[in-house]
Amino acid sequence: xxxxxxxxxxxxxxxxxxxxxxxxxxxxxxxxxxxxxxxxxxxxxxxxxxxxxxxxxxxxxxxxxxxxxxxxxxxxxxxxxxxxxxxxxxxxxxxxxxxxxxxxxxxxxxxxxxxxxxxxxxxxxxxxxxxxxxxxxxxxxxxxxxxxxxxxxxxxxxxxxxxxxxxxxxxxxxxxxxxxxxxxxxxxxxxxx
Numbered sequence: 001x002x003x004x005x006x007x008x009x010x011x012x013x014x015x016x017x018x019x020x021x022x023x024x025x026x027x028x029x030x031x032x033x034x035x036x037x038x039x040x041x042x043x044x045x046x047x048x049x050x051x052x053x054x055x056x057x058x059x060x061x062x063x064x065x066x067x068x069x070x071x072x073x074x075x076x077x078x079x080x081x082x083x084x085x086x087x088x089x090x091x092x093x094x095x096x097x098x099x100x101x102x103x104x105x106x107x108x109x110x111x112x113x114x115x116x117x118x119x120x121x122x123x124x125x126x127x128x129x130x131x132x133x134x135x136x137x138x139x140x141x142x143x144x145x146x147x148x149x150x151x152x153x154x155x156x157x158x159x160x161x162x163x164x165x166x167x168x169x170x171x172x173x174x175x176x177x178x179x180x181x182x183x184x185x186x187x188x189x190x191x192x193x
Contacts (some may be wrong), residue, residue, distance in 0.1 A: 001025075001026045001133065001146070002025070002026070002027050003028050003133065004027070004028075004029040004030065004085075004132065005029075005030060005034070005039055005075075005086065006075050006077035006096075007070070008025075008027035008029070008030040008122050009084055009085070009086050009087060010072070010084070010089075010097070011027060012087040012091070012099070013084070013087070014024055014029065014087070015093050015095060015096075015097045015099075016087075016091070016094075016096075016153070017099045019096030020069055020096075020098075022097050023097065023098075023150075023153050023154075023176075024097055024098040024099065024100065024150065024158070024160075024166075025095075025097060025098070025099045025100070025101065026099075026100045026102060026146050026149060027100070027101050027102070028102040028103065028133075028134045028135065028142070028179070029103065029110065029111070029132045029133055029134060030101060030102070030103070030113065031103075031109050031110050031112065031113035031115065032087065032088050032089045032091075032092070032101075032113055032116060032120075033089070033109070033112060033113050034086065034109065035086075036079050036085075036086055037133055039079065039086065040076060043072050043075060043076055044065070044076075046060065046072065047069060047072055048071075050069070054170065056099050058124045059156075063136070065131065067131070085141060087105065087176075089116045089120045090120070092117065092121050092122050093123065094120055096161035097160065098152075098153050098158040098159070099107065099117075099122045099123070099148075099160065100107075100122060100123040100124070100145075100146075100149045100158075101113065101114065101117045101122050101123070101124045101125070101126065102124075102125045102132030102134055102142060102145055102146070103124075103125075103126055103127070103128070103134065104127050104129075104131045104132060104133075104134050104137060104138075105126050105127060105128045105129065105134055106130060106131040106132065107130070107131055110132065111126060113174065114126055117137055118159070121159050121163050122159060122161060123149060123152070123160075125145045125149075127141050127142065127145070130142075136158075158161040
């Protein structure tokens, strides 16, 4: 489970690195459409805003812990040096585990991420009345959504599993057609001799 850009990126990379040890990934408060440059501008803006507004500083500390500034600085550094890379929509087609994106309906950027994520093979959920931090804004709905996804992972009924089954069916059809073509060619040769 990864929350927001840093948490989601770390969770996704962990699953990507060890798909046999991860049953599924839940990302929340994330948009696969945000570029690292945009995220860097946001992080700089949050730090600047907190410097001038004690209320914002208190809010960030409540939300992310007292060391939130160090967390943001480390994020800047890891994005800059390549240690951390934000996953994009194309990464969803390559990861070897089911992924669910759970975003709040109150932020347009995160609503806009739902369609492309679903098209790339993620399971998606939009939580009404929630913003960037869905587990805080709607804890019961978030927990139920994650539990339901976990049950579908166990049952092999996620978008990831369906995509894998479709690929297997397509390979079976292609193999069957290749076999028929080979038989037809052999029959044609036998008739010619």
